[in-house]
Amino acid sequence: MRKIILLLFCFSFTSQWSVQALDWAYPFVVWKGNVYEVTDEMVSDIGDIIGKVRRGTNDMTGEYFGDASNAYPKGTKYYEVIGISPKIAIAVEVGENEWQKAIFVHKAPNHWMENVIIVLFFVVLIVVAIIVMLRINNKKKIP
Missing domain, CATH: 1.20.5 (Single alpha-helices involved in coiled-coils or other helix-helix interfaces)
Incomplete structure (x- = not known):
């Protein structure tokens, strides 16, 4: 019995208690398998709604899929920017009649x-x- 208690005591000091929190490099949205970095640039020439945030990201693992965002809540709408292809940039609704430009960074994993x-x-x-x-x-x- 002493050996078991001693083993558990030693194990409690050798095991690691870890706390994880993910710090994202930049705010992003994912639309149609593409990741867009949301910039500080405001946009006023917007077109039609092209999508919305459907889910968040996992802050512990960094995993995401589908139309996700690490900074914006579910339901945040994406718009096309007039004169710019959605393959290059889109607009993200950040407030009432306020949109920020999001620039294509890479394909989503x-x-x-x-x-x-x-x-x-x-x-x-x-x-x-x-x-x-x-x-x-x-x-x-x-x-």
Whole structure:
């Protein structure tokens, strides 16, 4: 019994208690698989809404997928900037009638959750097709 207590005592001093917090290099938004760094430059010539923040980032691991942001809440809208291709820059709504320019930085890393969503979509599509085929087949059998 003493050995177990001594072992647990030694283990408690040798184990590490870590606290993690991620510090982002810059505020960003992700739209259609592209990461855009949000700059301080205000934009006034905006066009149509092209998307919105759908989820946040994981502050512990830094992981994100889909239309995400590390600085803006869910629902923040993205707009096209008139005269600039969305492949180069977009506008992010930061307040009422206030938009900041977000410049394309790089492609977003592929996340495993995106693959799960695609697979689930096809599974649901196949199940719906099978149900429809079975109903059609049953209606043909009924005299």
